[in-house]
Amino acid sequence: MSLKKILVCLDADPQPSVFDGVVAVDAGVDVLFRHGAVTTAQVRDLVYGAIFTRGPQELKHTAVFVGGSDVTAAEALCKAAHEAFFGPMRVSVMLDANGANTTAAAAVLAVRRHVPLSGAIVTVLAGTGAVGRRVVRLLAREGARVRVASRKLTHAEGTCDKVSRVVPGADLTAWTNENAMAVEGAQAVIACGPPGVELLPKGYLAQAVGLQAAIDLNAVPAHGLGDVAPTDKATHHGEIVCYGAIGVGGTKMKIHKAAIAKLFTRNDLVLDAEEIYAIGKEL
Amino acid sequence: MSLKKILVCLDADPQPSVFDGVVAVDAGVDVLFRHGAVTTAQVRDLVYGAIFTRGPQELKHTAVFVGGSDVTAAEALCKAAHEAFFGPMRVSVMLDANGANTTAAAAVLAVRRHVPLSGAIVTVLAGTGAVGRRVVRLLAREGARVRVASRKLTHAEGTCDKVSRVVPGADLTAWTNENAMAVEGAQAVIACGPPGVELLPKGYLAQAVGLQAAIDLNAVPAHGLGDVAPTDKATHHGEIVCYGAIGVGGTKMKIHKAAIAKLFTRNDLVLDAEEIYAIGKEL
Amino acid sequence: MSLKKILVCLDADPQPSVFDGVVAVDAGVDVLFRHGAVTTAQVRDLVYGAIFTRGPQELKHTAVFVGGSDVTAAEALCKAAHEAFFGPMRVSVMLDANGANTTAAAAVLAVRRHVPLSGAIVTVLAGTGAVGRRVVRLLAREGARVRVASRKLTHAEGTCDKVSRVVPGADLTAWTNENAMAVEGAQAVIACGPPGVELLPKGYLAQAVGLQAAIDLNAVPAHGLGDVAPTDKATHHGEIVCYGAIGVGGTKMKIHKAAIAKLFTRNDLVLDAEEIYAIGKEL
Numbered sequence: 001m002s003l004k005k006i007l008v009c010l011d012a013d014p015q016p017s018v019f020d021g022v023v024a025v026d027a028g029v030d031v032l033f034r035h036g037a038v039t040t041a042q043v044r045d046l047v048y049g050a051i052f053t054r055g056p057q058e059l060k061h062t063a064v065f066v067g068g069s070d071v072t073a074a075e076a077l078c079k080a081a082h083e084a085f086f087g088p089m090r091v092s093v094m095l096d097a098n099g100a101n102t103t104a105a106a107a108v109l110a111v112r113r114h115v116p117l118s119g120a121i122v123t124v125l126a127g128t129g130a131v132g133r134r135v136v137r138l139l140a141r142e143g144a145r146v147r148v149a150s151r152k153l154t155h156a157e158g159t160c161d162k163v164s165r166v167v168p169g170a171d172l173t174a175w176t177n178e179n180a181m182a183v184e185g186a187q188a189v190i191a192c193g194p195p196g197v198e199l200l201p202k203g204y205l206a207q208a209v210g211l212q213a214a215i216d217l218n219a220v221p222a223h224g225l226g227d228v229a230p231t232d233k234a235t236h237h238g239e240i241v242c243y244g245a246i247g248v249g250g251t252k253m254k255i256h257k258a259a260i261a262k263l264f265t266r267n268d269l270v271l272d273a274e275e276i277y278a279i280g281k282e283l
Numbered sequence: 284m285s286l287k288k289i290l291v292c293l294d295a296d297p298q299p300s301v302f303d304g305v306v307a308v309d310a311g312v313d314v315l316f317r318h319g320a321v322t323t324a325q326v327r328d329l330v331y332g333a334i335f336t337r338g339p340q341e342l343k344h345t346a347v348f349v350g351g352s353d354v355t356a357a358e359a360l361c362k363a364a365h366e367a368f369f370g371p372m373r374v375s376v377m378l379d380a381n382g383a384n385t386t387a388a389a390a391v392l393a394v395r396r397h398v399p400l401s402g403a404i405v406t407v408l409a410g411t412g413a414v415g416r417r418v419v420r421l422l423a424r425e426g427a428r429v430r431v432a433s434r435k436l437t438h439a440e441g442t443c444d445k446v447s448r449v450v451p452g453a454d455l456t457a458w459t460n461e462n463a464m465a466v467e468g469a470q471a472v473i474a475c476g477p478p479g480v481e482l483l484p485k486g487y488l489a490q491a492v493g494l495q496a497a498i499d500l501n502a503v504p505a506h507g508l509g510d511v512a513p514t515d516k517a518t519h520h521g522e523i524v525c526y527g528a529i530g531v532g533g534t535k536m537k538i539h540k541a542a543i544a545k546l547f548t549r550n551d552l553v554l555d556a557e558e559i560y561a562i563g564k565e566l
Numbered sequence: 567m568s569l570k571k572i573l574v575c576l577d578a579d580p581q582p583s584v585f586d587g588v589v590a591v592d593a594g595v596d597v598l599f600r601h602g603a604v605t606t607a608q609v610r611d612l613v614y615g616a617i618f619t620r621g622p623q624e625l626k627h628t629a630v631f632v633g634g635s636d637v638t639a640a641e642a643l644c645k646a647a648h649e650a651f652f653g654p655m656r657v658s659v660m661l662d663a664n665g666a667n668t669t670a671a672a673a674v675l676a677v678r679r680h681v682p683l684s685g686a687i688v689t690v691l692a693g694t695g696a697v698g699r700r701v702v703r704l705l706a707r708e709g710a711r712v713r714v715a716s717r718k719l720t721h722a723e724g725t726c727d728k729v730s731r732v733v734p735g736a737d738l739t740a741w742t743n744e745n746a747m748a749v750e751g752a753q754a755v756i757a758c759g760p761p762g763v764e765l766l767p768k769g770y771l772a773q774a775v776g777l778q779a780a781i782d783l784n785a786v787p788a789h790g791l792g793d794v795a796p797t798d799k800a801t802h803h804g805e806i807v808c809y810g811a812i813g814v815g816g817t818k819m820k821i822h823k824a825a826i827a828k829l830f831t832r833n834d835l836v837l838d839a840e841e842i843y844a845i846g847k848e849l
Contacts, residue, residue, distance in 0.1 A: 017328075308570050
């Protein structure tokens with residue numbers, strides 16, 4: 001008899017995420033241990049329970065998922081989980097708080113379907129948040145020339161700085177969201193702003209010479225890109241192929257499920273932005 | 284492969300109900316997401332997790348159950364869940380905090396087995412609590428002439444008022460529990476008082492001319508009706524057929540399980556008192 | 567269709583134990599209801615949910631496990647669970663907070679493989695903690711002459727006193743850990759000290775004339791017995807057969823799973839130290 005696949009879900013929010021739970025069930029997980037209001041101090045004992053209960057050959061049937069709405073808190077939980085591992089005593093871990101990794105992967109994959117990324121100029125509006133930073137990282141690793149735009153130039157510069165350290169040789173420049181020139185000459189634009197905040201008004205994209213693809217990850221009006229509807233999915237508006245949040249959502253869900261399934265193939269996987277993007281490329 | 288049936292259990296109590304969990308498992312639910320200490324502010328995100336994870340044709344495989352011991356708190360959670368739905372993006376919802384709906388349905392069905400409800404005079408003692416109000420509502424919809432009794436006449440009047448608004452043309456009159464006349468001339472009496480509180484002493488019912496059925500929902504001595512034992516189940520005491528809390532319990536459990544099973548037949552059901560009673564009638 | 571096996575896990579810690587959860591899944595439990603931060607005041611309603619939902623013949627398919635890191639808190643939860651039962655309305659209960667019962671059983675069984683317990687002198691170092699007290703109890707019931715050692719003689723005397731009351735005629739004497747004589751003349755020694763506290767330094771055991779078996783339940787250096795490695799499993803160091811914490815762990819896990827499985831054979835089992843040890847003897 002094969003062991004049941006157990007996913008330990010760690011969530012800093014008071015209530016563990018129903019979203020992540022349903023996706024895990026649909027990805028084939030047999031048993032969920034859902035934990036809410038998890039603090040970093042509690043992680044060690046929870047992880048010990050995962051690594052000290054099954055034999056070394058069986059540990060791939062247990063995995064940890066770190067979710068919740070707060071990406072920073074989730075990163076701290078993830079770090080605490082890794083600190084509890086030692087030698088072969090570990091289980092695979094996936095981080096997808098607020099859907100940041102799966103969303104970033106789906107957004108970059110949407111662009112990639114239409115624009116060869118290597119050498120392309122891609123503008124990431126609101127590129128300093130949890131999703132934006134991951135989009136920038138993924139684009140940089142693909143060899144794109146990334147314009148990181150934020151409300152404040154110093155924030156954009158900070159993100160360029162951080163990503164440069166993990167992606168040596170990355171071609172990154174800092175811009176402000178409001179600077180219309182940020183999209184000028186770019187082949188693609190990805191808007192990662194928060195719900196309800198318009199970053200570029202309707203009618204703007206048609207004037208951007210050479211723009212081939214536009215992605216807006218904001219599903220709640222006002223939309224980030226006034227020219228893109230949430231349901232756009234490889235929809236052409238003039239010369240530009242567009243994806244809205246819902247249009248990207250199908251790919252995001254497929255990536256999420258594939259990543260969960262992959263967790264149970266080994267006991268030493270760490271699924272963060274790059275690994276999750278790689279899973280998306282193989283779909 | 285069919286999707287697993289997921290029930291999201293929302294509970295305002297610190298610990299989610301074991302009772303509701305076991306019944307859900309026995310009703311065929313595959314996976315339970317049990318949430319305790321749920322606040323109305325948390326409901327939207329939990330519901331979003333239920334409605335944004337499966338396709339429109341698949342949403343009937345996810346449902347929400349609102350339980351817990353506090354019926355008022357549960358009603359607020361229920362309302363918050365409905366406010367999070369929009370258009371076809373919804374899942375079926377059942378409310379049965381404190382077992383109020385299934386208990387009320389079972390009590391009225393017990394009377395209905397022996398007394399045609401339309402036009403019958405039925406007295407509901409302690410008719411202003413969570414169970415009592417539902418019993419009054421169900422009886423009123425069946426066309427019974429309902430005497431709503433409470434410790435305070437003003438409370439009884441308040442319940443008559445509220446039920447009249449949702450059941451236009453209902454024949455309701457307010458009484459006090461202590462008024463022995465409340466049962467005089469009634470064909471049935473249902474006692475909905477709290478555990479340990481006697482409403483009518485032993486020996487009383489035999490004197491009530493014309494009384495055919497007596498139901499007592501209080502399982503803990505002193506019983507609500509001194510003449511009815513908790514295990515009475517269609518038991519005759521003289522002319523009167525009697526049901527105690529345990530005698531009604533079997534029907535209550537069957538209704539509860541049937542209602543849970545029904546949740547997963549559509550994605551837009553709202554199972555409150557009337558719908559749950561209708562399910563009971565079909566058993 | 568057979569009913570699903572439901573295990574209600576009650577845990578005084580803020581997060582319910584992942585360890586106990588995984589073991590339960592691997593022991594064949596179908597559904598876990600995992601509760602954290604459980605207070606004694608909450609136990610009654612949780613237990614009512616377990617005993618009032620299935621028929622008398624079906625109650626053996628529901629059970630309660632009391633775990634967590636705090637053994638004293640767990641004992642209080644256990645007591646509250648038993649107080650909620652009445653007559654045949656009960657489910658089987660297992661107590662294994664902090665692994666105390668399964669660890670104590672595995673330790674005594676390790677000695678028993680090599681030393682006939684009846685009449686044997688066995689020293690229990692740090693014999694006054696949750697594990698130590700249980701080891702003393704099990705040894706006393708097997709007819710061993712037990713030396714209960716603690717940092718403070720009064721603590722050791724207290725444990726002798728308590729165990730004497732539950733095991734009439736037990737042969738118990740109080741010692742201090744530091745007293746090298748505590749091991750002198752003993753056939754076996756079991757060290758039950760906390761992680762990182764050395765009780766007898768390396769080189770000591772070889773000088774103890776007649777010592778046949780040494781068990782150290784502390785896996786974290788400094789070890790309780792300097793001469794025993796955590797991975798020792800019936801390993802001979804000179805004349806002495808040794809078991810470390812990891813060496814005992816395999817038996818402990820087998821006992822834990824067998825005990826969980828046994829819970830579902832009846833609805834009236836109480837699995838505490840003695841019953842869990844008896845299960846271990848039959849493996």
